[in-house]
Amino acid sequence: MATAEQIVALLKSYSDKDDVRFLSVAMQIAAHESRQGHKTMAKELMDLIDRVKENRSSIPVNNDPIPIIRPKGELTGLLTANFSKDRIGDLAVSLELKNRLAQILIEQRQRDKIQAYGLLPRHKVLLIGPPGTGKTLTARILAGELHIPLFTIRLDTVITKFMGETAAKLRLIFDAIAQTRGVYLFDEFDAIGSHRDSNNDVGEVRRILNSFLQFMEEDCSNSVIVAATNHPNLLDSALFRRFDDVLEYTLPDTEEITTLLTSHLARFNTKDVEWSTISHRAVGLSHAEVVQSAKDAAKNAILQDHESIKSSMVINAIDNRTRKRNNMKN
Numbered sequence: 001m002a003t004a005e006q007i008v009a010l011l012k013s014y015s016d017k018d019d020v021r022f023l024s025v026a027m028q029i030a031a032h033e034s035r036q037g038h039k040t041m042a043k044e045l046m047d048l049i050d051r052v053k054e055n056r057s058s059i060p061v062n063n064d065p066i067p068i069i070r071p072k073g074e075l076t077g078l079l080t081a082n083f084s085k086d087r088i089g090d091l092a093v094s095l096e097l098k099n100r101l102a103q104i105l106i107e108q109r110q111r112d113k114i115q116a117y118g119l120l121p122r123h124k125v126l127l128i129g130p131p132g133t134g135k136t137l138t139a140r141i142l143a144g145e146l147h148i149p150l151f152t153i154r155l156d157t158v159i160t161k162f163m164g165e166t167a168a169k170l171r172l173i174f175d176a177i178a179q180t181r182g183v184y185l186f187d188e189f190d191a192i193g194s195h196r197d198s199n200n201d202v203g204e205v206r207r208i209l210n211s212f213l214q215f216m217e218e219d220c221s222n223s224v225i226v227a228a229t230n231h232p233n234l235l236d237s238a239l240f241r242r243f244d245d246v247l248e249y250t251l252p253d254t255e256e257i258t259t260l261l262t263s264h265l266a267r268f269n270t271k272d273v274e275w276s277t278i279s280h281r282a283v284g285l286s287h288a289e290v291v292q293s294a295k296d297a298a299k300n301a302i303l304q305d306h307e308s309i310k311s312s313m314v315i316n317a318i319d320n321r322t323r324k325r326n327n328m329k330n
């Protein structure tokens, strides 16, 4: 039997129209029954839950701690979806970049007010910059801050050798953008937006780009469209105009490096660490590499049963990452 607490949670999520929570509680009850050995009851519940999910186009499915929405029908395989808990405070970037992101959030949160005057909130953003500097993280933060799902477009399945099909798939995605509010991330966007003519069939490549441009032009949805690329130089210049904002990401400076290291080593005693020396040594690494260095140092400390972190541990980790980066370049 479900506990009284579970029934309260079910009713509360029903009255809040919180589908994610409702299904999450229902699945918890099914799991509870299964653990009790009530296999028939558990199966009946799971069948019912599946039926509810099938009857709704994009019903959220809980998968604690991060629930997942499963795209249905023709969208299957074209997008993956999940919820994010990332926050703007997690991002180490310049103040200017942070302010520009904050502006997007302000306009999105007050979009009714803006729309009442016939204007649209900022909702098409292009993120450019080297790998590991926070572009994908930014898409997660926008979704997390706005409490809307993050849909990542799987360009590998959208773009096929059958170019005509690609345009049809793009239409499906833009229909979803109009229908279900979310952050839609076109990661490694140069695959679509490229003006390269390496492909034999230049006309077809051009057609995909043109249909994307047209969909972007027509879009006045409530969703947020984020395109990210490490290779902005490959993008067709016509694309830049279609975005409300173009945000440029750069490798972290010493201040950002210190922020990243201290926040990822916050659980340890770091009073002896010389942050200034260390952060200078890490210049040239990406944010992702600095975070990895902090994690490497943390793991070593844990394995050696140290509660405090010494400068040398962080320096070793950074030097290893630097070597790795240089090996990859050669």
Ligand SMILES: Nc1ncnc2c1ncn2[C@@H]1O[C@H](COP(=O)(O)OP(=O)(O)O)[C@@H](O)[C@H]1O
Residues within 6 Å of the ligand: 090, 091, 092, 093, 130, 131, 132, 133, 134, 135, 136, 137, 138, 228, 260, 287, 288, 289, 291
């Ligand atoms: N600007 C940043 N601030 C904080 N953490 C970052 C930043 N950039 C990258 N990271 C860390 O590195 C990971 C990978 O970064 P990601 O956003 O995927 O980089 P990109 O998409 O630019 O290649 C993130 O999940 C995060 O842990």
Ligand SMILES: [Mg+2]
Residues within 6 Å of the ligand: 132, 135, 136, 137, 187, 228
């Ligand atoms: Mg990325």
